[in-house]
Amino acid sequence: MRLTLKLKLIAVFSVLVLALIGVAAFGILELRDYNLQVSRITEVYTPAQGLLLNADRDAQQALVAERSLLTLAPGSEEFDAQLASHGENVEQISERMEKYAALVDADWSRGMMEQFWPEFAAWTEASGTLVQDLSSAVTDQQQQALASRSISDLNATFDAMRDVIDSLDEELEGVINQEALEAAASYQSGRSLLTVLAAGASVVGIAGAAWLTVTISRGLSQAMAVSQRVAGGDLTETAVVRGRDEVADLLTSQNEMILKLRAIVTEVSGGAGQVSSGS
Template identity: 25%
Template sequence: MLQRFSIGARLALAFALIVLLLLAAVGVGIRGLSQVKTTAVETLEVDTAIALNASRVQRLALQLRRYEKDAFINLRDAEKVAEYHDKWRGAREHLAGTLEAGIDLAPTPELGELYRKAEEALDKYAAGFDDTYRRLLSGDFATTIAANRAFSAHKAAVYDLKDTANAIGERAEAQMVDAETSIVDRHRSALTGLLVFAGLALAMAVALSLSITRSIVRPLSQALAVTERVAKGDLSETIEVEGRDETARLLGALRQMTDSLGSLVASIRQTGAAVHRSAEEIARGGQDLAARTEQQASALQQSAASMEEITSSVSQNAQSTREADGLAESATTQARDSRDSVTRSVSLIQAVVADAGRMDTIIATIDTIAFQTNILALNASVEAARAGEKGRGFAVVATEVRALASRSADAASEIRQLLEGTRRQLGECARQVEQSGVSMTETTHSIERLGEEVMRIGAATREQSDGLAQIGTAVAELDSTTQQNAGLVQATNASAATLETQAAELAERVARFRVAAQHEAHGEQKASTPTHADTPPTNAHHTRRATPA
């Protein structure tokens, strides 16, 4: 019946029932504790208060008697008598208040009646003591004995007060005993209820746990037996499934698993032989491919060596071309510098020629000044001759000036001749320098064109070197790939041998399984379907070799 429900539902139901029982037990315990608490509170608030009140009544009654005796003993000392009377009055008032409080606290009419009797006895005792005290103040008593004898008429009230106080104390003590008994009874009742509900909860928990455990363990034991048979290779037994819980689903899954494993084992038996045959074909094709791969690797090694020699020669040509390019660039730079120097020389010569023209102007100015100075000297000589003896000194000066003017004119003429010669030479020099500048410009252009050609040759050489390097790298990679292919072919041969061995082992191991007849038929049908094992091995090896290249 329980197998109709899931394990989670069963466990939830069991836990819910246990929780309900525990809650009921907790409720019973709480109720009992509440009752015990109520009884204890009543004991503390009523019975304890009554006990305290009764003890206070007894104590105050004794104080009244003591103050009474002290007043009688000290009857000759008026001050002490008055003092003890005041104390007696205070104790009496305190006792009267305590009795009133006791009446209010009394839980039973009998105890209240005792308090009222105590009040009546106190009133009678107080009236007798007041009468005796007035007589004592009047001097009616000479001795303490006389006072006691006079007060003996009121001793009945004193004894009534004492007896009533004792009765109140006894009654309060009885109330405390009853309260203790009530607390013990309430505690026993609460404990009994709690134990009963706890026992019921434990009994139901045990019953539910046994039932649920049996409903879970039995199918699990069946599933364990199935898995043990499967582990031993027995897939022929049919698994019966009952119920709809998790264990039933587990058994159903195990049944599906055994069916699937049976079909799989049967299929593996049929395909094992095909795998063994394919492994033999792969091994033969791998041996042929290994031989061809070794031949290809040898040819690639020779090609790689030749490419290395060609690459080295092209690299040397590229290095020489780079050096020639550098020399051509240096020569171009020097030619440009020489052309610039010639251009600056031509400019300087032209500036000198221009300055020579200005010097002609200056020399012409000097000739004009010399000519005018000579005329002035002649005029001065004429004037000095006219002056006679007085103008002789001025004539001498005029002669010297005329001589200086003549020498200046001669010097200016010589300078003009020299400048004419220099101008001709500078013009010739300027023409020669201009021709040199034109030649330098043509030379510079030729060197630049030569540098450009060398640069193009260097670029082409570098491109050839790069191309050859790439070809060498490709050949090296092709060689490495071929070597790897050779290694892969060897690994394939080893794998084929291993596959052949493993196929034999697989067939031997699968033979240990026992499967049903329908699984055998299914495996034969599945094995008849073409698989990758039926593909010729040689094509697979060719594909593997072509992919890395």
């Protein structure tokens, strides 16, 4: 195959373009992985953690409302306000935990949520029964009995429910930290590899340019040297032809010219010698 200068240029630039495409493709893949990890943190785990914290706050507020009912007269405005607050907070706990379960669909989370719902149901049933009994309590003795039940029996179910929420939050915090570490590692690894690949592409481009420069300049320098010798009348040397490109064609043409000039000089010298002998 005849490797012309045009083909050499196409080959060098093709290799350079492919190297740059490879660098860009690798960079896109690394950025995609990094973005996925960051997206999981910002769009899944952080909102889920916020839901857990708010659910825990709602539980505390429901407990405060429940204890406040023990000190208020049934039917009063303050009693009705705390009763509404208790129901609202219980409902919000359920809604937030359902949203959390929809966001974090991991095995460890599903297992802990299976523990949460029975504990939540036990607490809401016990607390709801207590609140209902408080609404109908009319004597101090009845309220004291209900207060004792709230402190003894309901504390256990309330703490069991909150323990599950706290465990979920701790586990999720560990997942967030792990994701953050993996995202940082992916970023560092991708940046290092991209730097290496970019440097490799630069080396390929420089090497290709140097190869073309040497190939062309060496042949042209040799052609210039031959032309200068011919101009000075030296027809004894010809150029060394390497390759099969346009520069090689130029050197071959010069060599043919030198051989023809030698033949002409030899012929002229022979004719001049014969003329001298005839004289």
